[in-house]
Amino acid sequence: MLIFTIQHNICCGLQLSINQIEPTLKSSLKLILSVLGVVLLFTSCSRKKDTFLNRNFHALGTKYNVLYNGNLALEQGKASINDAFTENFWELLPVERMQVTDEIILPGQSKNQDFERAEEKAIKAVQVHGMNIQGKERNPQIDEAYLLLGKARYYDQRFIPALEAFNYILFKYPASDKINTAKVWREKTNIRLENNELAIKNLKRLIEQEELNQQDLADATSILAQAYVNIKAKDSALAQLKIAEANTKNKNEIARYNYIQGQLYNEFGHRDSANIAFDKIIELHRKIPRAYYINAHLEKIRNFDYAQGDKVTQLEYLTDLEEDRENRPFLDKIYREIAEFHLTNEKDSLAEVYYNKSLRKNQGDKYLNALNYTTLGDMSFDNAKYKNAGAYYDSTMTNLKLNSRPYRLIKKKRDNLEDVIYYEDIAQRNDSILNLVSLSEEDRLAVFSDFVKDLKRKATEAREKEEAAKRQNSGLVTSDKVKSSTQLTARANPKGKTQKSDFYFYNQTTVSFGKNEFVKIWGDRKLQENWRLSDKRTSSESDSTEELTAGASEDELYDPQFYMAKIPSDQKVIDSLIKDRNFAYYQLGIIYKEKFKEYDLSKDKFKKLLDNNPEERLVLPSKYNLYKIYTLLNDNTQAEIYKSDIITNHADSRYAEILRNPASALASDENSPESLYEKSFENFENQEYAKVIEDCEKHIYQFEGDPMVPKFEILKASAKGRLYGFEQYKNALNYIALTYPNSPEGKRAEQLIQTAVPALSRKDWYKDDDATNFNVIYQFQNNSEEDIDAFMERLNKKVEKNTYFDLSTSKDVYNEDITFVVVHGLKSIGGAAGFAEIISDKEDKDPIVRSFFAISSPNYAIIQRHKNLEAYLESQ
Known part of the structure; x- marks a missing residue:
């Protein structure tokens, strides 16, 4: 602008002189002056000459054109991320109001077009107006351009490129008046890159060694506080926030720094100091966003001392x-x-x-x-x-x-x-x-007559509501509503054409139909959270009503006899209901006692159970649990009654033994479920599957209701699978999942059914070419007089002599009649057969002459799983 002004003044002055010259010379002088003006303009545009005109031409163009527009774009971008950011006042606020995301940005991309535009303007300023002459920048605005570049990248969350821009300022422009601002922004970027210790070191040195203006000091101390928070040195952060709050003039920043101070004081347990910080925010009132003001009030309310405070005043507040x-x-x-x-x-x-x-x-x-x-x-x-x-x-x-x-x-x-x-x-x-x-026919009829009356009442109320909704939405619209609808249609159709709008809410008939359908399906629901679950459908009373009315025709719905016919009369069904109810009472007693320590609730469940004449296996553990509950409730009289009952009427039980000799621990008792389970598991590992099944069945009946029962069930299922095959295992898992759905074993069974069982169901044979491990199988009858262990001893000697393969042997139960002796570790089907033939050579001192078959490890797993040995042998 200055250059253009000088040129204009020169030209005007010369023009006056020209007017005084003879007309014949005017045309020549105009030409000369025009050439001089053009030369002057072009020489001032040059970035290679260090002259007053050149420096000021590019400086003014940079500041008032490129950087001005770039800073406008930056502010627009900041405003957009501020609007998009949702403050979480439940947690310690970050010093800077900016949400960092994990979204990956590829080179050349940007999250925000405003920041992209700001970056483009900063780059343009450097490229078009930079005057790097002999290694020194002569345009005093270029450091501002790099600062804008760094800020744009910072807010766009490209922190590495931002750091490069700020470091370039520190390296190339050490005498810049923006050097301290650049240092502050560099450390902000370091903190975003989690270089907190480095940022703390640099910021402390900057504050100590430089004379910062108030805003730079506020910025430096506030981000220093953030770094301290990040490394859990919150007491140090508090001191820096006080300095930042005292030096900034920005009301929003004052409110934010005070709020964070209040939060930190609350963490330290200093409620009075916290309230002072929150009062400073409240005093700002309408000078700050309402969120700070309200949350400061709420924080003060949370700090109220209910022991000594004035509750009446607090309620008024x-x-x-x-x-x-x-x-x-x-x-x-x-x-x-x-x-x-x-x-x-x-x-x-x-x-x-x-x-x-x-x-x-x-x-x-x-x-x-x-x-x-x-x-x-x-x-x-x-x-x-x-x-x-x-x-x-x-x-x-x-x-x-x-x-x-x-x-x-x-x-x-x-x-x-x-x-x-x-x-x-x-x-x-x-x-x-x-x-x-248990009710008589007359009493049942009275119960269901009342039930039917209630159904009719509810149906009448629902019908009246539906009719009211229809009347309200049947098109009897007030003039105000018609006017409103017309205005909406006019907005949708600004050209004034008469065609009908397709938008749902502009059509009153469609809206009315939608409302009626909603009421018909869902009833009259309130506008609230989880509205689908918020009405009668969530109550157990409604669930039972829906169960009773299921499958009823229009005539049956209001006929008491229809419901009376649903009452079970078969004694087997009634006995099953009693058994399930009693078992539920027992489980509730255990749960309330063990999990929730609700001893009164537990006591009531056990006493109700005993009053209902339960199965014998539930009586003794219920009495013992009642003894334990009364002991915990310090009711020694009742505890002694149950103790005497157990010792007198169940003298041979393990509970009686425990009560007679309290020093013996249940876990170490040889007859405890835990000890018996360990013995059964040892038998399982020894492949005594038939004994495991027999023992588990006995213990399941003996300890029914005990938390160990599902463990015996899952062990029995595994033993059945090993002895009888896949189908038995699958059926046992289904039984456990259905019978004990809420136990860990029941959930584990359900998981196995969903994941393992489909994979184990395969019966197709694998090709030998696809396998890498093969076995030699020797078959023995369990009821024969042959000594399997002696055979394995001879076989192991042969295996030990083999130095080519890493071989091993095992004894595997196949079923109740057959046991396999297996050589593992061979690498081909031919190699497996060849090994068996070599050790059967009659020239050997102790040849092992016995029928065998070779099989790959995957196929061996299939015959063990599905017990289909004959099918495999026929396929070979």
């Missing part, structure tokens, strides 16, 4: 926040704090109301949802409402990051509830059915 219209976007968090206040004051019903309000008002904060569902789940758990607790924990997990630590903790809680929910359902259902069985 919460009520004021709730009623302030400006706080509507934050009602979800405010409602949670009100709920926490009531919960702490033991007003559980009020607390539950506000937790649910918080859930309904939630603005998409999943962590807040998780907190609310967890608290509601814990409240249900503490009130022994385990089914409700399980549902709340399920909702919690949907709002947590999969496999995160909080997710795993909630999942563990939920898994612990699986058994109690399962057995409570069985107990309640069977109790209801057995209660109906």
Whole structure:
């Protein structure tokens, strides 16, 4: 601009002179002056000449054109990432409001077009206006260009290229007035690259050795605080944040630094200091974003001292926040704090109301949802409402990051509830059915007559709601609604054409039909979280109603006789219901006692069980558990009653032995389930499969109801598979998965059915060319008088002499009648047959002459698994 002004003044001055010259000379002078102007313009554009005009021409063009537009693009990009960033006030805030993602950016690509444009402008400034003459940059704006380049790359999360730009400034422009700013940005980048120790070292040196302006000092100390937080030196971070807050003039930064200070003070347990920091934010009020202001209030509320504080004033404080219209976007968090206040004051019903309000008002904060569902789940758990607790924990997990630590903790809680929910359902259902069985015909008719009346009432209410919805949506639209619809259609069709809009919500008939269909399918549902599960369909009462009405025609639906006919009359069915109900009571007693330490609940279940005349095998363990429960409850009188009962009426039992001799531990008792399982497992390893099956069946009956029973079942299944083959193994796994679905063994069986069983079902033979290991098999009858061990001793001597292969032998049970002696480690089918022929050579001192067959290891696994030896031999 200056150059153009000088040129213009020169030209104007010369023009005045020309006017005074003779007309004949005017044309010649104009030509000369025009040539001089063009030469002057071109010489000032040169980047190779270090003149006043050249430097200022390029400096002004860089500053007011290229860098100006580049900085505008940078600010637009920063605004866009600020808008996209969701602040997590539940955790310690980062010093800089920027979300770093793991998305991989290829060279030449950019996450944000604004930053890409800013980078292009910075590069253009260097390429078009750079004046690198004799190794020195003469354009004073180029360092600004490199600073813009580094910032654009930094915000675009390309930190290595950004670091290169900042380092270039430090290397090439040590006298720049932006040198300290470049140093600060370099260390910000180092922190993003997790070079925290290096950043701390450089920043401390910068602060100590340089005279920084206020904003540079605020920036340096704030990012130094972030580095300290990253290395867990939070006390040092606190000191730096105080300096940053005192030196910055940016109100948003003041609020942020104070908020982080308050969070750190809370971590250290200094609530008073934290509240001072939060008060500084509250004082800024409308000068800062509302989120800082509200969350500062909420943090102060969480720091309230319930032991000594004024609860009335605190409730007024919460009520004021709730009623302030400006706080509507934050009602979800405010409602949670009100709920926490009531919960702490033991007003559980009020607390539950506000937790649910918080859930309904939630603005998409999943962590807040998780907190609310967890608290509601814990409240249900503490009130022994385990089914409700399980549902709340399920909702919690949907709002947590999969496999995160909080997710795993909630999942563990939920898994612990699986058994109690399962057995409570069985107990309640069977109790209801057995209660109906015990009623007379007249009483049953009265029960189902009332049930039918209730069904009719509900059907009438539903029909009335549906008719009301139809009337509301049948096209009887008010003039205001018609006007609104017309305006919407006009927006969709600005040209004023009369064609009908295709958009769903512009068509009142379509909307009405959709609403009616929704009501018909789902009923009258409230707008709230998990609305599909929030109505009558979630209750056990509704579940039982749906089960009763299943398959009913229109006439049968309101006929009491239809439901009375469903009551079981077969004694076998009734006995099965009683048995399942009693077993459920026993399992609930064990679960409440062992898992949840709910001794009163456990006691009630065991006593109900004994009152219901259970099977004999459940009586003794129930009495022993009641003895243990009363001991834990310090009710020695009742404990002594059950102790005497066990010693008197079950004198030969292991429980009686334990009570007579308390010093003997259950685990070391030779007759304990644990000890017997270990013996059975030893027999399994010794391939005594028939004995394992027999012993397991005996112990399963003996210890029914004990947690060890599923272990005996899975051991028996494995023994059956080894002795009888794949089908027996698969059937045994199915039985375990269905009978013990909530035990670890039941879940393991289900997993095996899904994964291992399909792979084990193969019966097709593998080609010998595809195998790498082969075996020689010698077959023995189990009932013969031949000594298998003596044969193996002779065979081992032959194997030891072989130095070419790494051979080994084993004795494998095939079935109840046949045992194999196997030589392992041969490398071909011919080699296996050849080895057997060599050791049978009659010229040998002790030849092993016995029939054999060679087989690959994969095919040997198939004949052991499916017991199809004959099929294999026929195929050869």
